[in-house]
């Protein structure tokens with residue numbers, strides 16, 4: 001699968017960073033991690049921290065899949081509002097899912113500090129707010145109840161009325177509810193591409209073997225463990241295997257788990273001045289801004305003062321058709337950002353596209369699948385892939401240590 005194309009900002013900025021040699025001979029370990037994107041990197045790091053011997057294999061180079069295209073926003077708010085999720089999986093489990101995501105933002109901050117301290121690298125983590133703006137008066141009607149439910153789950157959130165949204169955030173406030181927003185203080189932006197490389201570098205320092213250009217073609221249960229075959233021949237015997245292959249894992253299941261599509265993003269040139277800290281008319285905003293319309297527009301700022309604008313999802317998966325739309329989609333993203341941030345100049349300097357996927361309830365798939373006995377999965381599909389990747393890394397490591405974390409029920413296959 002061709003996961004991305006165009007000029008993803010973080011890759012343009014950092015370059016190829018690091019490549020790892022292919023696996024040259026048979027090997028064995030406690031944990032085989034398949035996939036070296038941000039999910040595989042987090043999983044390998046957590047497993048190594050738990051004292052397990054780890055091998056990571058990727059058919060590309062590390063972090064060259066969708067992690068390279070990610071706009072790297074970490075939110076606790078999944079694409080399915082809490083009220084709606086409650087209707088799908090029950091109020092108690094929905095609140096638990098939100099709470100896990102909420103706590104994961106703090107966990108990421110601690111982890112990034114750990115990595116930055118040892119690796120001497122700035123992963124550009126910024127703790128920011130998240131502003132969820134009503135695209136219609138009808139959408140705003142549910143905001144008070146949504147905030148009440150979140151507060152009951154121990155989450156800090158408030159409704160901000162349209163006029164105040166305009167004053168505090170420089171975003172068009174509307175009449176009759178359109179432009180009202182939910183504001184939460186707990187979100188983060190990061191450079192996921194750099195963080196994945198830093199994590200893998202740290203992993204290597206902890207004795208983990210990382211190999212690129214090594215495609216895993218088969219995972220077979222053998223006795224108490226797994227034997228992995230690779231395209232070039234060498235095999236890996238492992239006590240456990242964790243598949244972290246992102247959207248490409250979709251093809252592994254007869255029962256569909258994710259609906260694939262394409263999504264688009266653009267980065268502006270650096271905008272002069274500080275990112276808006278709440279003053280009217282300031283762009284880019286310091287907080288993450290996204291809309292209640294589906295597909296939604298979202299905006300974040302970068303450490304060098306750019307805005308990244310994303311969205312404009314299309315139900316196409318074929319890479320050529322997806323890529324033919326990049327220029328037009330960037331123009332449209334800039335137009336829509338100009339409409340949202342009244343009076344701001346927004347022009348694309350770089351644009352890119354990538355494969356994206358959503359699950360029916362907006363939650364990840366983590367744990368064992370009945371279709372692949374003995375194999376663990378950490379598949380953080382959807383707009384909150386990174387948040388789920390971190391939660392999944394913790395959960396699969398607990399499973400490998402013979403635990404049965406009760407939270408796994410939220411993310412189980414066949415739900």
Ligand SMILES: Cc1cc2nc3c(=O)[nH]c(=O)nc-3n(C[C@H](O)[C@H](O)[C@H](O)COP(=O)(O)OP(=O)(O)OC[C@H]3O[C@@H](n4cnc5c(N)ncnc54)[C@H](O)[C@@H]3O)c2cc1C
Pocket residue numbers: 003004034035036037038039040057058059060061062063064065066067068069070071072073074192214215216217244245246247248263264265310352353354355356379380382383384385386387389
């Ligand atoms: C434009 C865009 C914007 C996004 N913005 C956000 C965002 O703001 N926040 C967010 O949380 N998420 C976002 N996402 C989703 C994001 O990409 C994912 O959350 C995250 O990067 C997925 O990481 P991953 O490691 O699971 O997948 P990947 O980065 O794709 O890594 C999977 C790896 O598995 C490897 N692999 C696949 N098959 C095999 C095999 N058979 N053998 C060996 N290796 C294999 C691949 O080469 C790849 O490197 C965005 C996605 C796109 C396209």
